[in-house]
Amino acid sequence: MADDLDDELRGFAERTEGVHASPGFEARVLTKIQSETPAWDAGVLRFGRAMLFVAALSAVVGVFAGVRSADDETDASATAYGMEELDW
Amino acid sequence: MDDLREAIRRAADGDPRAFRTVVSQTSARLVRLAARLVGSIEDGEDVVQEAYVKAHRAIVDGKFDGKSRVETWLYRIVTNTAIDVLRSGKRRERPTDVLPDTGWDGAAAAEARIALAELAKRLEALPEDQRVAIVLKNVEGLSSGEVAEVLGTTEGAVEQRLVRARAALRNGGQNG
Numbered sequence: 001m002a003d004d005l006d007d008e009l010r011g012f013a014e015r016t017e018g019v020h021a022s023p024g025f026e027a028r029v030l031t032k033i034q035s036e037t038p039a040w041d042a043g044v045l046r047f048g049r050a051m052l053f054v055a056a057l058s059a060v061v062g063v064f065a066g067v068r069s070a071d072d073e074t075d076a077s078a079t080a081y082g083m084e085e086l087d088w
Numbered sequence: 089m090d091d092l093r094e095a096i097r098r099a100a101d102g103d104p105r106a107f108r109t110v111v112s113q114t115s116a117r118l119v120r121l122a123a124r125l126v127g128s129i130e131d132g133e134d135v136v137q138e139a140y141v142k143a144h145r146a147i148v149d150g151k152f153d154g155k156s157r158v159e160t161w162l163y164r165i166v167t168n169t170a171i172d173v174l175r176s177g178k179r180r181e182r183p184t185d186v187l188p189d190t191g192w193d194g195a196a197a198a199e200a201r202i203a204l205a206e207l208a209k210r211l212e213a214l215p216e217d218q219r220v221a222i223v224l225k226n227v228e229g230l231s232s233g234e235v236a237e238v239l240g241t242t243e244g245a246v247e248q249r250l251v252r253a254r255a256a257l258r259n260g261g262q263n264g
Contacts, residue, residue: 005257009226012124012210015203016227018196021119021133026111029137033107033144 092158099147107144114159118166124223125170127208129201135173139166156237163238167224171216210257218253221246 092113098106115136122139123132143165146152152161207227211219217239224235225246232250236243 005254006226008210009222012203012207013227013229016120016124016200016207019120019123019129019132019200019204020116021136022129025119025133025137026108026115029111029115029140030108032137033141034104036141036145037104037148 093154096147096152096158099144100150100152102148107140107147110143110158110162111140114162117159118162121163121223121228122166122170123204124207124227125167125220126173127204129204131173135170136166139169142169160234160237163224164240167220167238171220174216174219213260214253214256218249218256221249222253222257225250 092110095106095109095113099110118136118139119129119132121132122135123129126132126135139162143152143162156164211222214222220239221235224230224238225232230238232243232246236246239246
């Protein structure tokens with residue numbers, strides 16, 4: 001049961017039938033999507049690199065601390081020897 | 089439509105070219121729908137661009153379950169994005185004397201722009217859910233069942249919104 005309102009809305013449908021996107025719209029959409037996807041990938045890479053750096057740094061610090069600890073033990077022994085030598 | 093489903097499957101598998109097929113096969117209808125919902129081509133393009141980004145993310149994350157038709161699913165994303173824009177009042181400010189180059193016939197483009205603005209003015213007093221229902225049904229030409237599927241509601245709820253919207257439009261835009 002069509003009435004004036006139906007006719008009015010049908011008129012809007014017909015008058016806007018030819019509406020379409022501006023030139024380059026599809027390219028803009030794809031560029032936007034591509035720009036978001038590598039950004040995410042880059043974020044993952046950055047996070048991974050940061051974790052690798054922290055792990056490597058921890059390993060270096062660990063080795064250095066181990067060497068220092070061994071040196072300290074050597075020094076302590078040497079001092080003890082020295083004192084014993086003085087006692088002689 | 090099988091092409092679209094296949095393109096979505098390939099996009100989900102990580103084929104970067106597959107989403108291009110989805111965009112090229114659906115953008116014309118989606119931009120027209122969005123423009124009819126928000127009242128201008130530029131705002132409609134913004135809505136559709138945002139909707140495609142959401143759709144792409146959902147596909148890559150494996151969130152498109154394939155239960156609905158691809159077009160219905162995209163209609164739903166565009167409609168929801170348009171509702172968000174209508175609610176937030178986020179529209180582009182643009183001078184009325186400078187119209188962007190649409191690449192199509194000047195007179196037809198001008199007429200379409202005027203019609204979109206008049207449609208938006210005619211529907212502006214309606215709540216978003218009624219506005220969307222009447223555009224999908226009476227301007228886009230979907231059946232009540234299709235409108236219900238796009239809006240994720242029942243056919244009865246759609247009919248109720250349409251009755252209210254039509255009454256309000258006959259009453260000068262005021263819901264009574």
